[in-house]
Amino acid sequence: MAKIMDRLLLFIYSLSIGVISVVAILLLSGAVPYTLTSVQEQRLFWAGIIVAAVLFLLSIRFFYISVRRDRSNLNSIDQRTEFGDIQISVETIENLCLKAASRVRGVKDLKSRIKVSQSGLDIAIRAVVDGEESIPTLTTEVQKQVHDFVEDTTGIPVSSVSVYIANVVQAPSFKSRVE
Structure with a gap:
C-alpha cells in the first residue's frame, strides 16, 4: 500500500513541477511579454530559464519512474515444464x-x-x-x-x-x- 501511495505522490509531483516549469519557461523566454530593465534582471532571466529547464527534465524523469512497471520487486525463479x-x-x-x-x-x-x-x-x-x-x-x-x-x-x-x-x-x- 505504501508503494502505491509513493508512486501516486511522485506522479502528482511530476505533473505539478512539469506544469510550473512550462509556465516559467514561457514567461522567461518572452513568449509572454516581459520587459527587462537591468543587467541583474537579465542574469535572473537566464538563471530562471536554466532552473526551469532542469526542473522540467527532472519532472520528465520522475513521470517516467511513476508510470513504468517496477520489476525489481518481481524477484522470482522461473522454471519451464511441459505444461x-x-x-x-x-x-x-x-x-x-x-x-x-x-x-x-x-x-x-x-x-x-x-x-x-x-x-x-x-x-x-x-x-x-x-x-x-x-x-x-x-x-x-x-x-x-x-x-x-x-x-x-x-x-x-x-x-x-x-x-x-x-x-x-x-x-x-x-x-x-x-x-
Whole structure:
C-alpha cells in the first residue's frame, strides 16, 4: 500500500513541477511579454530559464519512474515444464527455508537470505541456538533439513546452505522460593 501511495505522490509531483516549469519557461523566454530593465534582471532571466529547464527534465524523469512497471520487486525463479511456466518468488523460498529450519529443535530467531546462481540456490540461514546441543550437530541438521525440504518442495536444485550462528540464548532459570 505504501508503494502505491509513493508512486501516486511522485506522479502528482511530476505533473505539478512539469506544469510550473512550462509556465516559467514561457514567461522567461518572452513568449509572454516581459520587459527587462537591468543587467541583474537579465542574469535572473537566464538563471530562471536554466532552473526551469532542469526542473522540467527532472519532472520528465520522475513521470517516467511513476508510470513504468517496477520489476525489481518481481524477484522470482522461473522454471519451464511441459505444461507451462512456473514462477516461485524468492520470498516464498525464504519462507520455506525458515519453515524447514524451525523444525530443528534448539534453533530460534531464524532469518534467511537466498542468492540465485547458475548451479542452484545459495541459501544463508542466520540463527540463534539455545546451547543445549552441539552446535556442529545442530548446524548440520539445519543444513540437511533446509536443503532437502527446499529441493523436494520447489524442485529447484540447492547448491549450498550456509548457517551462521549469531548467538546462544540462555535458558531461563526459575528459582524456587523457600519460606
